[in-house]
Amino acid sequence: PGRHRAVLLRRTLNRRVDRATTHPDIGCVPDQALGRFWTIPNLLSLSRIALLPLWWHLMASTDPVSHQWGAALIVYGFISDALDGFIARRLNQVSGWGKVLDPVSDKLAAAVIGLFCLFHRGLPPLAWVAATARDLAILVLGWRRYRQSGILPVSANWGRYAALIWGVVLLVYAFDWRDAAGIAVWPAVIVYMLGALSYLGSRNRPVTSI
Numbered sequence: 347p348g349r350h351r352a353v354l355l356r357r358t359l360n361r362r363v364d365r366a367t368t369h370p371d372i373g374c375v376p377d378q379a380l381g382r383f384w385t386i387p388n389l390l391s392l393s394r395i396a397l398l399p400l401w402w403h404l405m406a407s408t409d410p411v412s413h414q415w416g417a418a419l420i421v422y423g424f425i426s427d428a429l430d431g432f433i434a435r436r437l438n439q440v441s442g443w444g445k446v447l448d449p450v451s452d453k454l455a456a457a458v459i460g461l462f463c464l465f466h467r468g469l470p471p472l473a474w475v476a477a478t479a480r481d482l483a484i485l486v487l488g489w490r491r492y493r494q495s496g497i498l499p500v501s502a503n504w505g506r507y508a509a510l511i512w513g514v515v516l517l518v519y520a521f522d523w524r525d526a527a528g529i530a531v532w533p534a535v536i537v538y539m540l541g542a543l544s545y546l547g548s549r550n551r552p553v554t555s556i
Contacts, residue, residue, distance in 0.1 A: 382443070385441060385443075405520060429450070456477065457481065463520055
């Protein structure tokens with residue numbers, strides 16, 4: 347009977363993993379597949395984190411040239427974020443660490459840029475608190491799921507779209523286009539929070555998404 351139950355449990359787990367990996371909006375990385383850490387895509391993600399203090403310093407300056415360098419770092423961030431997945435696939439460097447570092451670096455960048463906008467550009471405090479709390483909650487819930495199941499959640503498409511919208515609003519604030527920013531900020535916060543609700547609604551699935 348014990349062996350029969352073990353076989354049934356193995357088949358059930360296999361079906362759940364198959365169903366998760368074939369879902370169009372969900373991806374997962376098993377615990378043992380975290381893979382290499384020091385890869386080119388992971389270094390790109392780490393570089394985006396490392397450059398955040400320099401970006402803050404440049405954007406806090408009153409020198410227009412410094413703002414141009416800050417804009418150049420933003421462009422680098424977008425390009426590297428877009429290319430790291432392509433490079434990982436092209437060089438066969440896809441890893442679980444990459445699927446962790448990429449969203450973590452994005453969320454950390456959003457928190458830091460949002461904090462800059464809060465201090466220097468008039469971003470409403472409640473908007474920053476709501477967005478940052480949303481990101482922290484998703485990271486904590488994703489970590490708990492990983493600890494419980496050994497499955498590493500990755501981003502769903504809806505979460506990426508919501509993050510892109512919020513990121514654009516933060517950049518509008520960062521470069522002091524306040525009229526446009528004031529109109530867009532609360533719709534962007536709502537979309538961002540709805541992205542979190544869609545994640546929470548899927549928390550009972552075998553594999554969730556961040």
